[in-house]
Amino acid sequence: MLRIFLVEDDEAIARNLIRLLSAEGFSVTHALTRGEAHQILAGSQFDLALVDISLPDGNGFAVCTEIKENEDIPVIFLTASDDEASVVTGFHMGADDYVIKPFRPRELVARIRAALRKNGRSGAVFKIHGLSVDTASGLVKKNGEEVFLSALEYRLLLVFVNNPRVIVTRGRLLDELWDAAGEYVNDNTLTVYIKRLREKIEEDPARPQIILTVRGTGYRLGGAYASE
Numbered sequence: 001m002l003r004i005f006l007v008e009d010d011e012a013i014a015r016n017l018i019r020l021l022s023a024e025g026f027s028v029t030h031a032l033t034r035g036e037a038h039q040i041l042a043g044s045q046f047d048l049a050l051v052d053i054s055l056p057d058g059n060g061f062a063v064c065t066e067i068k069e070n071e072d073i074p075v076i077f078l079t080a081s082d083d084e085a086s087v088v089t090g091f092h093m094g095a096d097d098y099v100i101k102p103f104r105p106r107e108l109v110a111r112i113r114a115a116l117r118k119n120g121r122s123g124a125v126f127k128i129h130g131l132s133v134d135t136a137s138g139l140v141k142k143n144g145e146e147v148f149l150s151a152l153e154y155r156l157l158l159v160f161v162n163n164p165r166v167i168v169t170r171g172r173l174l175d176e177l178w179d180a181a182g183e184y185v186n187d188n189t190l191t192v193y194i195k196r197l198r199e200k201i202e203e204d205p206a207r208p209q210i211i212l213t214v215r216g217t218g219y220r221l222g223g224a225y226a227s228e
Contacts, residue, residue: 007034009055020108022162034055041067046071048074049075050076052079053090077090129222142200152177160221
């Protein structure tokens with residue numbers, strides 16, 4: 001699983017980002033301040049950093065410098081300002097991208113994946129019953145052929161991929177889909193999405209091998225699986 005270091009002093013924004021990125025298959029470590037970032041960087045390694053420029057005890061430029069001195073990873077700046085001087089300074093500091101708040105979640109994820117690909121950092125590929133899920137590129141394949149999933153279908157699949165050894169309750173899945181859709185998702189809608197996902201990833205949707213039903217509880221992954 002790819003590791004993202006998030007330096008953001010707005011706790012509400014941080015919570016939403018952590019939820020979004022975790023659902024996309026990333027592991028997220030969060031720091032609220034430059035001081036916290038310094039402590040975390042002393043003992044951890046990451047694949048990409050999202051850094052807010054305006055911090056209560058300094059600025060993101062200093063954090064970027066420290067990151068670049070220790071690791072050759074992509075850095076994406078988050079800021080509420082589109083001031084040209086700040087943008088230029090960010091790129092001179094070694095930033096790979098610059099995202100203005102408020103940003104669109106799907107666009108941010110796409111920019112993260114682009115920066116990871118550009119820097120040659122690929123995530124784990126999860127495989128089960130001929131299905132492969134590349135969490136870095138967001139590419140899903142069945143027997144070598146690409147499978148096209150909607151954003152909600154992909155997010156639903158990632159919940160199982162990220163929890164391969166546990167039963168995932170319908171309640172948890174409803175929460176995940178509700179958050180992704182930005183609107184209420186009911187129990188019938190979940191059933192529809194499970195059906196659609198099975199139709200795309202199972203050899204025989206009527207006899208699923210990948211997403212198994214646990215009666216009265218929820219669902220779980222079936223069979224043998226592996227991560228590369």
